Amino acid sequence: MPCLKRSGRVIAGFSRTGMVFKLTDPDAHGRALALPGGHLFDPSGRGEVFRQWVVVPPEQAAEWEALAYEALGQDHSLGLPAPAPAKPAPPCVTETQGTAPTPTSRSSAGWAALTPRPLGGSNEPRPLA
Numbered sequence: 001m002p003c004l005k006r007s008g009r010v011i012a013g014f015s016r017t018g019m020v021f022k023l024t025d026p027d028a029h030g031r032a033l034a035l036p037g038g039h040l041f042d043p044s045g046r047g048e049v050f051r052q053w054v055v056v057p058p059e060q061a062a063e064w065e066a067l068a069y070e071a072l073g074q075d076h077s078l079g080l081p082a083p084a085p086a087k088p089a090p091p092c093v094t095e096t097q098g099t100a101p102t103p104t105s106r107s108s109a110g111w112a113a114l115t116p117r118p119l120g121g122s123n124e125p126r127p128l129a
Contacts (some may be wrong), residue, residue: 001015004068009020012071018058020056021056021068023067038054038060039055040053041055
């Protein structure tokens with residue numbers, strides 16, 4: 001759709017049924033809807049209208065320039081809600097909270113878990129050098 005953008009956002013453009021304008025000001029929006037043939041923009045054709053968008057038919061083309069200037073002058077920010085506060089970070093693990101296992105002998109299961117295994121070798125624990 002050939003369009004007019006402000007700050008990277010579409011604010012007006014051609015549709016199949018006329019010129020479409022995003023009018024956030026209620027007065028300008030009402031004036032555009034009051035024009036003969038003016039109606040809310042429904043790009044899908046399934047009754048899912050864009051509430052701030054008004055289609056002005058070609059029969060009212062004399063109004064297009066004024067409505068384009070009106071759309072350019074309006075605030076088109078999204079007005080997103082403030083982001084939710086960040087969750088607190090989990091507490092850090094300190095030396096007193098947890099310690100590494102301390103096996104009592106080389107033959108214990110603890111040493112097998114801590115001893116690196118050779119690549120492609122057996123699953124038997126290898127002695128420490």
